Amino acid sequence: MTDHGFDLLDRQLVQALMIDGRAAFSRLAAALETTDQTVIRRYRRLRGAGLLRVLGLPVGDRVGMHESRLRIQCVPGSAVAIAEALSRRPDTGWVKILAGGAEVGCMVSSRSSEEHEALLLQKLPGTRQVTGVSAQSLLHRYTAGPGHWLGPAELGEEQIQALVPPEANRGDTVRLDDFDDAMLAVLARDGRAGYPELAKATGRSESTVRRRLEYLRGAGALTFEVEILPVHLGYLTEAALALTVAPGALAEVGRALAEHPQVPFVAAVTGATNLAATVLCTDRHALYTYMTEGIGALPAVHQLEVVPVLRHVKRAGLLSDGSRLFDPPR
Structure with a gap:
């Protein structure tokens, strides 16, 4: 479709x-x-x-950027405003509102450790509508090569x-x-x-x-x-995955997920979970099938969190310049 x-x-x-x-x-x-x-x-x-x-x-780790994947907990009703404010920053990408509508996820790529620390330690914690922030540093991307077709x-x-x-x-x-x-x-x-x-x-x-x-x-x-909006390739359901994998099998599982056509992004990260991924599926039933059969076929995965994405506010590039690429699909 x-x-x-x-x-x-x-x-x-x-x-x-x-x-x-x-x-x-x-x-x-x-x-x-x-x-x-x-x-x-x-x-x-x-x-x-x-x-x-x-x-x-630019490829973050090749040009000395400090990259983190953030999950920001918000006061109910404030997620849209926080996501839009983050999207205006030149150091953010993939700003999205997650399930429940009170959490924002994004990727931050800062040119210096000072800029990175200022956002994580001062600006976000000092925002009244932000109730919590978790940050995972990217250690290794498994989907870094060109041509990952969905x-x-x-x-x-x-x-x-x-x-x-x-x-x-x-x-x-x-x-x-x-x-x-x-x-x-x-x-x-x-x-x-x-x-x-x-x-x-x-x-x-x-x-x-x-x-x-x-x-x-x-x-x-x-x-x-x-x-390209995933809906144009037939994908209507998107979710963020957080996986806990046995350390000795981390690279094996990361490479396996990178081979799955539904997975445009997977990386080893720091934090309570050690593998982060994004999955795109045709619908919620397909997401269930992927969880039980795609992830379920990897015995080294000990724990899995699946967080549906409600809305994209900013994708990889700059803030919307009026292009319909960034409008929600009708």
């Missing part, structure tokens, strides 16, 4: 962009066995309708391999400068922004911008993500 008239070619294009969100239209067209003009027209229609966008985002497989193996970008060469932490910040500000709004636009924003030449972008990507410091 899909929404808004997504046909096979639309879904193939979305999957192709999830593999390489920056791939040239000609390369996408060759992999999809169609014309450049058709791919351009399809992409512009989906993006123009607010159904899809590609974002270029729908039924639409591309063949040869098509996928034709689009997979070169593997990143992860070395020392990459330090970002003002030039990088200016370029990333543009890519955070449009990961497919052209080199002339990036050059204008940074005050550098197109060749310099191209080299730097390729360096950041090759170093694993820059990734391209596709934002």
